Each structure stands twice: as C-alpha cells, then as structure tokens.
Amino acid sequence: MSEKKKIGIITDEDFAILNVPPFPRTSFFAHEHPLRIKSILDYLDKVNLLNDSRIILKEPINVDESIIKLAHSQYHINTIKRLSKFGYGIIGDEVFITQDTFYLAKKAVGGALQALKCVLNGDVDHALALIRPPGHHALREKASGLCIFNNIANSILYLRKKLNYYKKIAIIDIDDHFGDGIAQYFYEDPDVLYFSIHEFDFEEGDIGFIDELGEGEGLGKNINFPVPQGITDDDFLEFTDILHPILTQYRPDLVIIACGFDMYWDDKIGNCLLTSYSYYNFTRWILDLARTTCQGKIAFILEGGYSPIGVPACVHSIIKALLDEEYERPEFEYIDFSSESKEEEIAKIKEVLKKELGKYWSL
Numbered sequence: 001m002s003e004k005k006k007i008g009i010i011t012d013e014d015f016a017i018l019n020v021p022p023f024p025r026t027s028f029f030a031h032e033h034p035l036r037i038k039s040i041l042d043y044l045d046k047v048n049l050l051n052d053s054r055i056i057l058k059e060p061i062n063v064d065e066s067i068i069k070l071a072h073s074q075y076h077i078n079t080i081k082r083l084s085k086f087g088y089g090i091i092g093d094e095v096f097i098t099q100d101t102f103y104l105a106k107k108a109v110g111g112a113l114q115a116l117k118c119v120l121n122g123d124v125d126h127a128l129a130l131i132r133p134p135g136h137h138a139l140r141e142k143a144s145g146l147c148i149f150n151n152i153a154n155s156i157l158y159l160r161k162k163l164n165y166y167k168k169i170a171i172i173d174i175d176d177h178f179g180d181g182i183a184q185y186f187y188e189d190p191d192v193l194y195f196s197i198h199e200f201d202f203e204e205g206d207i208g209f210i211d212e213l214g215e216g217e218g219l220g221k222n223i224n225f226p227v228p229q230g231i232t233d234d235d236f237l238e239f240t241d242i243l244h245p246i247l248t249q250y251r252p253d254l255v256i257i258a259c260g261f262d263m264y265w266d267d268k269i270g271n272c273l274l275t276s277y278s279y280y281n282f283t284r285w286i287l288d289l290a291r292t293t294c295q296g297k298i299a300f301i302l303e304g305g306y307s308p309i310g311v312p313a314c315v316h317s318i319i320k321a322l323l324d325e326e327y328e329r330p331e332f333e334y335i336d337f338s339s340e341s342k343e344e345e346i347a348k349i350k351e352v353l354k355k356e357l358g359k360y361w362s363l
C-alpha cells in the first residue's frame with residue numbers, strides 16, 4: 001500500500017491576531033487584517049481538515065535579523081524596526097506599520113522558509129504557508145503594497161546562501177497584482193523562472209508588461225501574462241497554454257506558488273470574477289505537471305486575497321486538489337459569470353507572448 005500523502009500547513013496564531021490595520025474601514029489597507037488567517041483556520045476546522053491525519057501543522061522557523069539581511073538592506077530593516085517600536089507609521093502610499101509589524105513580518109519569512117524546507121527535505125509532499133503580511137511587492141530597499149519583507153525571495157536566498165541549494169526553481173504568481181518585488185530579485189537569474197498572471201491596469205501606470213522578459217542570462221525567464229479586469233473561471237487557466245510547454249522544457253526542481261486570492265469575485269481590492277474552482281483547477285494542473293518534473297515538490301505561499309468568504313473557500317479548494325480529492329464549491333459561489341468572459345483579449349495576449357517567448361522556448 002502506498003504511503004499516505006502529507007500536506008504541510010505552516011501557520012501561527014499570531015498571524016490571526018496581530019498587526020491590526022489602524023485605519024477606518026473605508027481604507028483599502030484595512031483589508032490586510034488578522035481575520036484573513038482566522039477565517040481560513042476556522043473554515044478548515046469546520047470542514048474537519050485541521051484534524052485530518054494527512055495534514056501536518058508546522059510552525060514558522062524562527063528567523064533572526066541576519067536571515068532577513070540576505071534579502072533586505074540594513075536601512076530597510078532598521079526602518080521597519082524603528083517604526084514598529086514607535087508603534088505607528090506609514091511608508092509610501094500603501095504600507096502601514098503597527099507595533100507588531102517587525103515581529104510578524106519576520107515570522108512570515110520564517111513561515112515561507114519552513115514551507116520550502118519541509119517540502120525539500122521530504123517531511124511533507126506539498127506545503128501551504130498561511131502567513132501575513134504578504135511579500136511579493138517588497139523590494140530590497142523598501143516595503144511596498146502591503147508587503148514588508150519579501151517572504152518568497154528571502155526564503156530562496158536562504159536556500160541558496162545557507163543551504164547551498166542551487167537547483168532550478170519556478171515561481172508562479174497567481175495574485176491579482178504583478179509581483180514586482182520577486183521579479184526584480186531574480187530578473188537576471190537563469191535558475192529562477194518567474195511567471196506572473198496579473199490584472200493589468202493601464203490607468204494606474206502599472207508595470208508587469210509582456211516585454212519584461214528578464215536580462216542577460218535570465219532572458220526568457222521572467223514571464224508576464226497581464227489580463228484585463230473582470231476575467232472569469234473560463235479565462236483563468238488560459239495561461240497554462242503558454243506555461244505548460246515552458247515548464248516542461250525548464251524542468252524545475254521546486255515549484256513555488258505566490259498564492260494570492262485577490263482575483264476572487266468578492267475581493268475588495270482586485271477586480272476579477274474568479275470562484276474557488278479556478279484555484280482548485282489550477283492546483284490540479286500544476287500538481288500533475290510537478291509530478292512529472294520534480295516529484296510533486298510544490299509550496300504554496302499566501303500573498304494577497306481579502307474576501308472574508310472567498311479566501312477560506314479558495315484555501316480549502318487547494319487542499320482538496322493537493323489531496324487528489326473532488327471539490328464542491330460552496331453555495332455562495334453559484335453565480336454565472338460566463339457572459340463576462342474576456343476570451344478575445346486573452347487570445348491576443350497569448351499570441352503576442354508566443355511571439356516574444358518563441359525566441360527562448362519552443363511553443
């Protein structure tokens with residue numbers, strides 16, 4: 001009989017309690033709240049997944065400042081520390097600080113790192129880090145877009161510099177927003193392939209264009225799949241037509257999902273119309289592919305996602321897919337968005353991308 005599958009869930013009750021945004025409800029910052037994690041844990045408990053013997057609960061690794069320094073400048077670290085001590089602060093337009101921020105952001109890095117480590121050392125088959133604050137916008141020198149430290153980049157740099165792990169890594173970023181932080185860390189790195197599907201907002205002057213393809217040895221390994229606002233379940237997995245052949249040729253040794261749920265239809269920050277089926281089907285697809293390229297070594301790291309009803313359902317759907325089980329979406333998702341499909345726009349994006357990427361991959 002084959003051994004039972006093990007899914008690692010890495011979290012900590014501090015994520016469900018600390019770093020409460022000091023804003024009135026009208027501010028969009030206020031959605032990055034401890035209830036994001038509390039609602040997930042309550043839901044997983046309700047559907048009896050937390051005491052399932054296949055679920056292995058793990059705590060974040062305790063990281064000290066020297067580990068954060070692998071990815072961030074001393075000035076940035078000091079700034080977060082200083083403002084957290086002060087107990088209040090705003091950095092730029094889109095980052096709030098509380099007395100808990102330094103402590104919790106450090107713990108979030110430890111959560112992502114634990115997810116990668118326990119997948120790589122075979123403790124679990126797949127892992128899911130339920131952590132906050134998110135990380136994919138954070139840059140070496142500064143916090144950005146609700147992100148303090150770059151949880152994924154920091155964990156990869158730890159694998160490289162502390163564990164001598166130099167194998168190939170693919171990051172797939174399904175958050176509604178372009179993970180500009182992650183892209184910048186690995187833009188010239190041939191051994192980290194970054195793929196991002198994101199809502200493209202011309203009016204706000206976003207970055208994350210199709211022709212940002214990496215530089216030097218990293219050329220062809222930064223891949224952006226920008227989509228118009230309002231994509232539906234019918235549209236979401238269209239990107240796999242591009243990514244599937246690329247990953248099959250690249251053959252990563254580890255797959256990391258920068259897992260945001262802000263393309264969910266009820267999300268207050270994103271503007272798309274996905275249901276939890278998209279996340280379920282995505283997970284089935286990537287799991288299949290990872291089985292053939294890297295013995296199924298996948299770690300999901302939570303990024304954004306702010307719908308109190310959607311985030312728990314999406315996490316549930318991912319775990320069901322990782323367990324190779326069927327998934328039935330909750331009743332509040334019985335809404336038909338198919339008439340909103342952005343089929344034509346997405347077909348155009350694929351056409352342009354195929355042309356651009358054809359120089360580096362056979363598509």
Ligand SMILES: [Zn+2]
Pocket residue numbers: 175176177260262304305
């Ligand atoms: Zn986002």
